[in-house]
Amino acid sequence: MRQKRKSKKLLKIYQKLYNAIGPRHWWPGDSPFEVIIGAILTQNTSWKNVETAIKALKEYNLLDPVRLLKVDEGILANTIKSSGFFNIKTKRIKNFIRFLFENYQGSLEKMFSENLTPLREKLLKINGIGPETADSILLYAGGKPIFVVDAYTRKILLRHNLISKAAGYSETQALFMENLEKDVRMFNEYHALLVYVGKYFCKRIPGCENCPMRGL
DNA sequence: TGCCAGGCCGGGT
DNA sequence: ACCCGGCATGGC
Numbered sequence: 001m002r003q004k005r006k007s008k009k010l011l012k013i014y015q016k017l018y019n020a021i022g023p024r025h026w027w028p029g030d031s032p033f034e035v036i037i038g039a040i041l042t043q044n045t046s047w048k049n050v051e052t053a054i055k056a057l058k059e060y061n062l063l064d065p066v067r068l069l070k071v072d073e074g075i076l077a078n079t080i081k082s083s084g085f086f087n088i089k090t091k092r093i094k095n096f097i098r099f100l101f102e103n104y105q106g107s108l109e110k111m112f113s114e115n116l117t118p119l120r121e122k123l124l125k126i127n128g129i130g131p132e133t134a135d136s137i138l139l140y141a142g143g144k145p146i147f148v149v150d151a152y153t154r155k156i157l158l159r160h161n162l163i164s165k166a167a168g169y170s171e172t173q174a175l176f177m178e179n180l181e182k183d184v185r186m187f188n189e190y191h192a193l194l195v196y197v198g199k200y201f202c203k204r205i206p207g208c209e210n211c212p213m214r215g216l
Numbered sequence: 217t218g219c220c221a222g223g224c225c226g227g228g229t
Numbered sequence: 230a231c232c233c234g235g236c237a238t239g240g241c
Contacts, residue, residue, distance in 0.1 A: 040223095042221090043223040045222080045223085045237090045238080046239075047221085049221080049238060049240090081237090082238060082239075084221090084237040084238040087237090127225075128223095132224090133223070148222090150222045151221085152222065153222090168231095191222090
C-alpha cells in the first residue's frame with residue numbers, strides 16, 4: 001500500500017474508533033510514577049492482576065521511589081505476587097529505581113526534562129525495560145510524542161493489511177509515526193483505543209461482529 | 217482443564 | 230538478525 005493511502009487509512013481508523021468509543025483517558029493510574037510501575041508489572045500480564053499488585057503496593061506504602069529503593073527484594077516480590085513473574089519484575093523495578101536515583105536524584109521531573117530520543121535510549125539500556133515498556137513510560141507518564149506498540153496493535157494492523165506478519169516493533173511504530181502528526185494526545189488515545197478494541201471486540205463472543213473497525 | 221494475558225532477557229542458531 | 234524457553238499468577 002502506498003504511503004499516502006496508509007496515512008489516510010490510519011487517520012480514518014482513529015477517527016472511527018474515537019467517534020464510536022470516545023476518549024479512554026489512559027493510562028489508568030493516579031500519577032506518572034504509578035504509570036511507570038504499572039508498565040513494568042503488566043509485561044505479558046493481564047491488567048486485572050496488575051491492579052491487585054498496585055493496590056498492595058499502595059497499602060504497604062511502597063508506591064514511592066525512596067521506599068522502593070530501600071525495600072527488601074523479598075518483601076517487594078511478595079507484594080507484587082499477583083502480577084506474576086514477581087521475582088523478575090522485582091529486579092526490573094529495582095533496576096529502574098536505581099537508574100532514577102543514579103541519574104536524576106530520584107526525580108521523575110528531572111528525568112522527563114530530558115529530550116525524547118536520548119531518554120528513550122537510556123531507558124532501553126535498563127535490564128527489563130524493552131521498547132513497549134520504554135514507550136509507555138515516555139508517552140503515558142512523560143507526555144512525550146512516541147507511539148506505543150503492543151500485541152493488540154500488531155494483531156489489528158495485520159488483520160487490516162497495514163503491516164506484514166514479519167513486521168517487528170520498530171517497523172510497526174514507524175508506520176504510525178511517519179504517517180501521522182506527532183501529537184501526544186492522539187498517540188495516547190489511539191493506542192488506548194486499539195487496546196480497547198482488542199480486548200472488547202476481537203476476542204469476545206459475541207463481539208467481533210459489532211466491532212467499530214468492521215468494514216474499514 | 218488448559219490456555220492466555222497491554223514483554224523481555226539470555227543463549228543458541 | 231531471528232528463534233526459543235523461561236518467568237508465574239488469576240480468570241475464563
